[in-house]
Amino acid sequence: MAEVKDVLATTTPHDVEQATDSSKATEFNSMRRHVNSDDPDEALKLVTGEAVTLTPEDEKRLLRKIDCNLMPLLCVVYGLNYLDKTTxxxxxxxxxxTDINLKGQDYSWIASMFYFGYLFWEWPTNRLLQRLPLAKYSAFNVIMWGLVLCCMAAVKNFGGAMTVRFFLGAFEAAVSPGFALFTSQWYxxxxxxxxxxxxxxxxxxxQIVGGFVAYGIAVGTEAHPILIKSWQLVFLVTGFFTAFMGVLFLYLMPDSQLNARFLTQEERIMAVERIRMNQQGVGNKHFKWYxxxxxxxxxxxxxxxxxxxxxxxxxxxxxxxxxxxxxSFGFTENQSLLLGTPGGAIQVFSLLVAGHLGDRFNNxxxxxxxxxxxxxxxxxxxxxxxxxxxxxxLAGYYLYQFSSTGFVALLGLISTNVAGWTKKTTAAAMYLLAYCVGNIIGPQAFQSTDAPQYRNANIVVLVCMFVSFAILIFIxxxxxxxxxxxxxxxxxxxYAKVDGQEFLDLTDRENPEFIYTL
Incomplete structure (x- = not known):
């Protein structure tokens, strides 16, 4: 069996493209027929034998049920993921x-420290996402990052802020890769x-909610002073609400179709069958070095x-x-809290439109x-x-909010275009480790000596946008x-397709039936 796996692991489209004669294809198929007994996907616990036939009505009803139960949780928690970073x-x-006596580049380093924590824990957390129950481990991280965010209200100096931001990044490291796994698992x-x-x-x-909350707290505490500072209250409000959502996530979110309480047993089988075409299965707990x-x-x-x-x-x-x-554009500090909110609305609009059109036109x-x-x-x-x-x-800043469409497109392609659960979690870890490195560098481009216009930082941002566009075209x-x-x-x-290979935990490169989405 190990011999068969070794051959499959090193077989790529390029290798087989050079061998299209009947004997080569037959030999390739004879090796692949043995894989179905070698550590298959968890979905085989539900589906065996002939595939269940879903009518269009069944498909539509089941998709609506999945969306109603999963998407509100994923959306709200991911919004908190961003809000908690940007508080x-x-x-x-x-x-x-002023209150914690920051000088020079201290603020930039506090901003970067979040991503040092993210970077440190990204690879281990991806391994734990594969090894542990997906929803339960994700919920644990949501609860913990909410409680850690509350600790920001207690910091007294630069060192304390650096420590809290490090742990905040470590706990938030599970969010994006975990949500990508949920998406590939269910859709x-x-x-x-x-x-x-x-x-x-x-x-x-x-960003929209955060701007209004911060503005309301800033104006409210000016009119009615309280025992703590306005910025401390922002951290406490957002942190405790995040921890509360983590508890709901723990109770409501299923680890996979196998234990989804909102589905009947028949619907669980149908939910697995409908993603058979992905050639990815729903999960495999074992780490595979190849x-x-x-x-x-x-x-x-x-x-x-x-x-x-x-x-x-x-x-x-x-x-x-x-x-x-x-x-720096000429607005007051309180005005800037409100003027940041349209940027969030533009980001929402751009992502929804790009996602819809990308799926509709298959690109x-x-x-x-x-x-x-x-x-x-x-x-x-x-x-x-x-x-x-x-x-x-200010209009230029709003147009900049379209930039996240490229990042989201590729995050979605990790879900869609990478098969094999160890490979998928490894790819997600690589993607998000790189994300950390970039986010560590980013605040350092905003040098205090360039304030308030930060012209050099804006030039760096512009160059990065050009390079990222070229990479998208290459992909x-x-x-x-x-x-x-x-x-x-x-x-x-x-050539012949192997029965049930959709649930054999094959990688995208070793599975000839796998088609990359553009």
């Missing part, structure tokens, strides 16, 4: 800098782009990783400095890339318009090339 930006203009490839767009768009809602090695040698995964680090440099800077940037990558180009236009407005043109430069080309190679394999004389 520091609101606090920066509500007095935290078909055609549905995944829109669903990732739905829950990621709640970053924008987080899949890890394949991820580390896959050009597509490295392109994802490079994109993540480049596009996260702007994100790391803007998400922590957007309030100060809006002030998420190009629609994601179009958002990056709109962001480039916004950055040109910020850089080239005169300082006196406050409205025009689109690569996926098309791989699909042609797989079509050659399937057309080979003697």
């Amino acid at each position: 520091l930006s609101y606090a920066s203009i509500m007095g935290i800098k 078909t490839k055609k549905e995944q782009g829109a669903r990732v767009g739905w829950w990621f768009s709640f970053n924008g809602w987080g 899949q890890c090695k394949e991820a580390l040698s896959d050009p597509m995964i490295w392109a994802f990783t490079l994109f993540s680090v480049i596009v996260s440099v702007p994100n790391g800077g803007m998400s922590n400095y957007f309030s100060q940037l809006i002030v 998420r990558i190009l629609f994601g890339a179009s958002g990056v180009l709109i962001a480039v236009l916004g950055l040109f407005l910020i850089l080239l318009l005169p300082i006196s043109n406050s409205g025009g430069r 689109n080309f690569w996926c098309r090339h791989q699909n042609k190679a797989k079509a050659t394999i399937r057309a080979s004389p003697g």
